[in-house]
Amino acid sequence: MVGHIDSIETLGLVDGPGIRVVVFLQGCPLRCLFCHNPETWTLNDKFLITPEELVRHIYKYRNYFGTDGGVTFSGGEPLFQHDFLLECLKLCKKMGINTCLDTSGSCTGYEDILKYVDLVIWDVKALENDAYHKMTGQDINVSLDFLKYCQDNGVKMWIRQVIVPGINDNVLYINNLKEFIKPLKNILKVELLPYHLLGVSKYKQLGIPYRLDGVPAMDKSKCDELYKVLMS
Numbered sequence: 001m002v003g004h005i006d007s008i009e010t011l012g013l014v015d016g017p018g019i020r021v022v023v024f025l026q027g028c029p030l031r032c033l034f035c036h037n038p039e040t041w042t043l044n045d046k047f048l049i050t051p052e053e054l055v056r057h058i059y060k061y062r063n064y065f066g067t068d069g070g071v072t073f074s075g076g077e078p079l080f081q082h083d084f085l086l087e088c089l090k091l092c093k094k095m096g097i098n099t100c101l102d103t104s105g106s107c108t109g110y111e112d113i114l115k116y117v118d119l120v121i122w123d124v125k126a127l128e129n130d131a132y133h134k135m136t137g138q139d140i141n142v143s144l145d146f147l148k149y150c151q152d153n154g155v156k157m158w159i160r161q162v163i164v165p166g167i168n169d170n171v172l173y174i175n176n177l178k179e180f181i182k183p184l185k186n187i188l189k190v191e192l193l194p195y196h197l198l199g200v201s202k203y204k205q206l207g208i209p210y211r212l213d214g215v216p217a218m219d220k221s222k223c224d225e226l227y228k229v230l231m232s
Helices: 051-059 078-094 129-136 141-152 171-181 200-206 220-231
Strands: 003-012 020-025 070-074 099-103 119-124 157-163 187-194
Touching: 003 051, 003 078, 020 051, 020 078, 051 078, 070 078, 078 099, 119 141, 171 220, 187 220
Parallel strands: 020 070, 070 099, 099 119, 119 157, 157 187
Antiparallel strands: 003 020
């Protein structure tokens, strides 16, 4: 068994608690308007690795993890490579490595995977189906089913929302997001991430039209103000 990996970041500080190795897997069913990693949408042979090789690489950084750090599997959509991800998670738990899954919950068949995950970072794309479909090209139901399963099974979670100018950078949306989050359990943290332009050049290199062309980067100070509204 081999996995298709886009890249591996060592000493990551933002994708989960503590210092973490972040593994970006290839493959994703969504085509989000704000995606800054279009090179991860499909599987290719850029970087093939077995679960054993990958976990041995992760384990080399264990001295940096401390009590909070570990590994985060991101993407792309890490659930897209179900069998490979499951085997990696099992090996990580055998070696005492804390595991985090950064996901939109947009794939099925995650029940066995979540048994080996210490924290889920769930990425909110939109709050209702029409907006979700416009944002991602897919329906919202699979993602909501994933959220419900996490809730029903007491999975610890972070919630993330990218804030895009002209789409969801307003108090009305933030208040709706607040009401959406309010009844959820086991939520340890909520983050609003400002939309940025760091991935635009990748679309040009890949010959893919950039559908948010002309939309400016999100002003961080405004994003901070919206976060205050969310937390109020």
